Amino acid sequence: MSGKKDLIVAIDLGGTYFRVMLANKDGRRVAHVRKETRAAAGPEAIEKRLVAAVREVLSGWPAARVAGVGVAAPGPIDPQTGVLHAPPNLPGWNEIPLRDRLQEWLGLPVWAGNDANLAALGEHRFGCGRGVDDLVYLTISTGIGGGIISRGELLLGSHGLAAEAGHIILEPNGPLCGCGQHGCLEALASGPAIGRRAVDAITAGESSTLQVVLGNGAGLTAHQVVDAARAGDRLAGDVLRQAAIYVGMGIATLVHLLDPALVVIGGGVSNAGDLLLDPIRQTVRERTMEAYHGGVTIVPTALGDDVGLWGAIALVMDRVAV
């Protein structure tokens, strides 16, 4: 590795927006852009916009100083080949050789990984997981994703598909999940699941300040439920607590399997803070064997929305030994 290659580009494909960041080898952010993904335009149009955004953050910097590009992709991706398999947030993307295409268009080496996996790597390298060699990252947003660091290494499994914590089945007769199964953690406690539970309870006749919001006919978001819970709405508080109990049950399984010292909770729903974290911590304690008590700390993400970008930076650093 030449000492001159001291810059790294990270891309987080996200959903509604994608983000591109330029950072230096000391882990300092140099430039950052966020653009609308416009997923309906299809893969080729989005790839062109990605390439343009990478050129934008690199403007004024010589390409010779760039060590590589890391990509955090939503949904399953083969970390060896960089082929993206049908991400739910990017309709029309199926078996897209994302890494090879970006490599060709940018003329730079590219590495790619699942965004929740890379988020675990980001927290481990730059966030609240520094110095912690066994940690679990859980993102609670449109879906529920996971990433595992075990003995200081990102756990990928035999096909790069490890740590899909959102599909731990907790209620065999529970609601249908996007994966086709019933009662997965994701179907019980993701943002949309929280919104749906509040709607169902109100439709069944329970009273809530959210009735007024629901009157607009657009359903409820987790964000609205969190706001109502914070303002003291009993139903919203109950719905959020129930989701947190399911998350706690999922984490209890992960604790029994992996014995992590730290569990980091990220994603939009984690903005609920202690309204979510307190019942999660209580459930993990109630649902794990006594030997684990006191051994695992559960905290919110330290890197917020940029966690996937920092993971993509760490991925490149590991591959090219910047």
Ligand SMILES: [Zn+2]
């Ligand atoms: Zn599922």
